Amino acid sequence: MKRWLPFAVFAVLLGFLFVGLWLDPREVPSPFIGKPAPAFSLPVLERPGQTFSPDQARGRPWLLNVWAPWCRTCRKEHPFLMQLAASGVRLYGLNWQDQAREAADLLAEIGNPYVLNAVDHDGRAGIDWGVTGVPETFLIDADGIIRAKHSGPLSERVWNRKFAPLLQGKGS
Amino acid sequence: MIPELGHFALIVALLLAVVQGTLPFVGAQTGNASLMAVARPAALGQLAFIGLAFASLAYSFLTNDFSVKNVASNSFSQLPPVYRLTATWGSHEGSMLLWCLMLAGWTAALTVLSRPLPAEIRARTLGVLGLVSVGFLAFVVATSNPFERLLPVPADGRDLNPLLQDAGMVLHPPMLYMGYVGFSVAFAFALAALLGDQLDAAWARWARPWTTLAWVFLTLGIALGSWWAYRELGWGGWWFWDPTENASLMPWLAGTALLHSLAVTERRGQFRTWTLFLSIAAFALSLLGTFLIRSGVLSSVHAFANDPARGLFILGLLAVVIGGSLLLYAWRFPRSGTPAAFGWVSRESLLLANNALLAAALATVMLGTLYPLFLDALGFGKVSVGPPYFDAVLVPLFAPLLFLVALGPLTPWGQGSVADLALRTRWAFAGALVLAVAVPFTQGGIRPLAALGVFLATWILLGGGVGLAAARRRSGGSLGSLPRGFWGMQVAHAGLAVVVLGITLVSNYQSERDVRMNVGDHVDLAGHRIVFKGATGRAGPNYVADRATMEVTAPDGRSFTLYPEKRKYNATGVGMTEAALRTGVLGDLYVSLGEHLGGQAWSVRVYHKPFVGWLWAGGALMALGGLLAASDRRYRRAAATEGPA
Numbered sequence: 001m002k003r004w005l006p007f008a009v010f011a012v013l014l015g016f017l018f019v020g021l022w023l024d025p026r027e028v029p030s031p032f033i034g035k036p037a038p039a040f041s042l043p044v045l046e047r048p049g050q051t052f053s054p055d056q057a058r059g060r061p062w063l064l065n066v067w068a069p070w071c072r073t074c075r076k077e078h079p080f081l082m083q084l085a086a087s088g089v090r091l092y093g094l095n096w097q098d099q100a101r102e103a104a105d106l107l108a109e110i111g112n113p114y115v116l117n118a119v120d121h122d123g124r125a126g127i128d129w130g131v132t133g134v135p136e137t138f139l140i141d142a143d144g145i146i147r148a149k150h151s152g153p154l155s156e157r158v159w160n161r162k163f164a165p166l167l168q169g170k171g172s
Numbered sequence: 173m174i175p176e177l178g179h180f181a182l183i184v185a186l187l188l189a190v191v192q193g194t195l196p197f198v199g200a201q202t203g204n205a206s207l208m209a210v211a212r213p214a215a216l217g218q219l220a221f222i223g224l225a226f227a228s229l230a231y232s233f234l235t236n237d238f239s240v241k242n243v244a245s246n247s248f249s250q251l252p253p254v255y256r257l258t259a260t261w262g263s264h265e266g267s268m269l270l271w272c273l274m275l276a277g278w279t280a281a282l283t284v285l286s287r288p289l290p291a292e293i294r295a296r297t298l299g300v301l302g303l304v305s306v307g308f309l310a311f312v313v314a315t316s317n318p319f320e321r322l323l324p325v326p327a328d329g330r331d332l333n334p335l336l337q338d339a340g341m342v343l344h345p346p347m348l349y350m351g352y353v354g355f356s357v358a359f360a361f362a363l364a365a366l367l368g369d370q371l372d373a374a375w376a377r378w379a380r381p382w383t384t385l386a387w388v389f390l391t392l393g394i395a396l397g398s399w400w401a402y403r404e405l406g407w408g409g410w411w412f413w414d415p416t417e418n419a420s421l422m423p424w425l426a427g428t429a430l431l432h433s434l435a436v437t438e439r440r441g442q443f444r445t446w447t448l449f450l451s452i453a454a455f456a457l458s459l460l461g462t463f464l465i466r467s468g469v470l471s472s473v474h475a476f477a478n479d480p481a482r483g484l485f486i487l488g489l490l491a492v493v494i495g496g497s498l499l500l501y502a503w504r505f506p507r508s509g510t511p512a513a514f515g516w517v518s519r520e521s522l523l524l525a526n527n528a529l530l531a532a533a534l535a536t537v538m539l540g541t542l543y544p545l546f547l548d549a550l551g552f553g554k555v556s557v558g559p560p561y562f563d564a565v566l567v568p569l570f571a572p573l574l575f576l577v578a579l580g581p582l583t584p585w586g587q588g589s590v591a592d593l594a595l596r597t598r599w600a601f602a603g604a605l606v607l608a609v610a611v612p613f614t615q616g617g618i619r620p621l622a623a624l625g626v627f628l629a630t631w632i633l634l635g636g637g638v639g640l641a642a643a644r645r646r647s648g649g650s651l652g653s654l655p656r657g658f659w660g661m662q663v664a665h666a667g668l669a670v671v672v673l674g675i676t677l678v679s680n681y682q683s684e685r686d687v688r689m690n691v692g693d694h695v696d697l698a699g700h701r702i703v704f705k706g707a708t709g710r711a712g713p714n715y716v717a718d719r720a721t722m723e724v725t726a727p728d729g730r731s732f733t734l735y736p737e738k739r740k741y742n743a744t745g746v747g748m749t750e751a752a753l754r755t756g757v758l759g760d761l762y763v764s765l766g767e768h769l770g771g772q773a774w775s776v777r778v779y780h781k782p783f784v785g786w787l788w789a790g791g792a793l794m795a796l797g798g799l800l801a802a803s804d805r806r807y808r809r810a811a812a813t814e815g816p817a
Contacts, residue, residue, distance in 0.1 A: 003505035006449065007498040010456075014491055016542070017463070019549040021483045072745070 030149040032130055037064075037140050040125035045095055045103055045117035052092075052118045054144060061147075061167060062090040064138045065114070065154075066126060069095075069102040071134045077153035078110060084159070085113035093117035096126045096134055139163055175240050175319040178228025182269075182319075185221035185276070186309040188214045192279075192302030196295035200368070208295035215283045215298055218305065219276040226273045229318050230260045238329050241322040242266060248331035248743045250714035258342050259332040264466060264482075265318035267345060271462070272308050274346075274353040275301065282357055282382070289378060296364035297357075304356055307489045315482045331714065331743030340400025348393030348420055352458035354386020355427060358434075359455035362448045363497055366504045376437035376447060381802040383434060383451075384660075387427045388798035394420050395791030403751060408762045408779045410678075410787060413562045418541040419461030422534055426454040429530040432523050440585060442513065442520060445506055446527070452501060456494040457534075463490055464541075515587035522580040529573040536565050567621075574628040574672060577665055578635025582642070596642075600634035615681045615782060625676025632669035636662050660801025667793025674786030678759075684779040691772045698780035699727030700761055702734075707765070707774060715739045717750070720765050720774060724754065736765040736776075760784050 032038075041053040054064075065081065067074040085091050093114040095103045098121060107117075120126055129138065132151065139148040147166050150158055192214035199207025229242070233256045238244040246263045247256055261270040279301045286294050312318070335341075361379040365371055397420065402410040411417060430450040437447040463486045514520035540557045547555055582596060608627035612618045640651070640662060647653050687695045689704040696702075705721040717737040725731045734752035741748065751764040759782035766775030 003502040006453075007495065007502055010494055010498055013542075014487070014495070016546055016549050017487055017490070020545045021487065023545075023548050 030130060032146045033149060035146055037144050037146050038128040042118040042120055042125060045119050052116060057092060058144050059142055060090060061141050062092055064092050064094055066094045066096050066131050066134050066136045068098050068134050069106045073153050074135045077135055080154055081113040082111055090115055095119045097123040139166060174228050174231050178225040179319040181221040181224040182313055185218045186313055188218045189302050189305040189309055193299055193306045196299040200292040200295040208291050211295055211298035212283045215279045219280040222273050222276045226269055229266060230257060233260050239321055239325040241320045242318045244322050244326050244329045246332050247329040248714055249328050250742060251332060252713050255332055255337050261345050262332050262336050265316045268312050268316050269318050271349055272312060274349045275305050275356060278354055278357055292368055293364050296367050297360040300360035300363045301356060311485050315485050331741060334741045334746050334748045335404055338400055338404045340396050344393055344396040344400055347389050347396055351386050351390025351393050352423060354389055355423060355455040355458050357382040358451040362451035366500050371444060371506050373437050373441045376434050380434045380438055381807045383430055384798050384802040387431055388795045390424050390427060391791055391795045394424060395788050399788050408781055413559050415541050416465055418537050419464045422537055423454055423457040423461055425530050425534040426450060426457050429527045430454050432526050436520055436523050440520060452497050459490055459493060517588045517590055519580060519583045519585045522576055522583055525576055529569055533566060533569045578632045581639045581661060596638055597635060600638050603634050604631035615677060619680050622676055622680040625672055629669040629672040632665055636666055655804055656800045657804040660797045663800060664794045664797025667790045667797055670786050670790030670793055674783050674790055677783035678781050681782045682780060686777050688769055689774055689776045695778055697778050701725045702778055715741045722763050734763050736763045738765045755785055
């Protein structure tokens, strides 16, 4: 019936809007998921003279957290990263575009949650990993395959939703 | 103390809205005059209390009361006072409060000016507005309290988003909201007509000037928004087909269709059901626009998942207000439609075409805006719909619409003839054809789309001239005695033509250069020579900036200096590009400072934007036309002679 058409269309629209409320339009799936972690070989912040490449972390799942000392949001997730590190998660840092080289001083001051930090001064490794901003966090499994990615600060909520389910059963 | 006062005033306003949304209905149903009369003091009281709440919030902003969470999140001690004031509506909470204030303002204006209306209709109309107000005030009070305190009190605020610190943003949101909310009046009239089963054409005459006025505000709001984007986003774009913009374009398209269908309903008593539907649709789309922006469903300004309460509340409000009115519409759907009493070539048929094309354009914009949401909700992944879609589908819809704009006013009501129309417009047509070739030729080459755009714009202008000449003959040679409604239409259509000219020329003939400049380097663009004289540091009130000095020599030999800036805001550390413009009738020169490349070198972007100013000038003309039409003596006289029933 013609007269009910506007209401019917609106009801369908309402349904979509309701579903839409629970979706995040900014969350774009990373094309890197399911692919091997891009290789790099970068100096280690904590141990001058040594280099780190993702292959060295193989064997158990690990996290790569891309951050920078100039990034305020990174400071916001820092307490949670400390918590993660304390609970035994293997957290590696990618110290991204830190032209002022403040990372070591900053970590000494606020605490270092990372096993180690790879120093990516010019941001090239970040480009290979598809980093668009900081902070970003990748989950890499024991075989060196990227399993999850989060743009923005990590939090308990994000962790339980995106990362914890993937780690369960694999042992972290 | 002041914020608590504001909060309290808001709650009182909510209670008054409940009164306004219930008792007048009961009065109208039972014929109780004193219950119906409650609407007026309730509406005026509501305006006073929401005004008080709004003033309290503005006071907290102006006095830097950072113990108020909203102030702490959106203001800063170094923020200049004018932006502290505009920060009042710069946040979600403040903007919803502004929404309520606007609604109360429209309602109060209606109570004052609607005395001549039949008492039941007046009571029902104000009752509907009261119910809408209940919904929005409850939303603010329950989920978006702008007066929430913050403990411990921060030493300073987090500053207003630097993008919003601009003259265009001072007026854009109030204008836009005035438009959105203004459609509530036509909506309330339509619902009152449906509720009272008085579906004659009378309500169309009452609703028409209000709708026109709302449309004027919405037009200005959209134009200001576009002007702001042009100046502030740093690369001279003026429309992005962004969900936020589409959210304001959809009610505008529905409102434009409504203006034209109201004309038919008022003058000829036709299209009644359709006009009712459009009145509901225009306001429904305003609400939908508010929802789309405020919930973050499409453009996640605030990650929505953090606060589902707000989105759910507005969605519920949408369901009740729009769903309820569409159900009422279906239920009271006039059984006996008025048979079409007009010929194939008549003003009615042209306005019908206008409505069909506007409705199609509206559906197109809506589909493009919501498509990503549809696919995502159905699990088909993420897509984004951008300018290529909108350009491709809207040009074929707007081109015939613009062609008909020139013909509509020249065609008589009832029955006209093609031969007569062709005869009257032959010179306008020929003139437009000549200009369609000549104007693009002077701008650097003929392109099909440029020729089409110029043809349509000049066709509207010349067709308007034909109409003016005919009206002048009919009125015995005096243009001054023509009614304002006629002038309003002519001015608004001319404004549309000016917008079309601006869009056509700037999108076809703009040029840009992206260069690295050292001190003393120059770049040539569209006959201008721009010389980089160096950049120096400068401290603004709440930012520090690198300011470049650019000496420009125009094609006519005159020279002037532009100072584009790269700013860094103190509170947030956010960087902003503040472009420098030289505005002219024939076009703008736009210089934007990019990155510092070391030493004295900077990356610089320069744009030449021919006729871009016509876009906003045309928008202002359209609004002026609307104002003229809304102030036509006919409505004032009609109101005066129409004693209470």
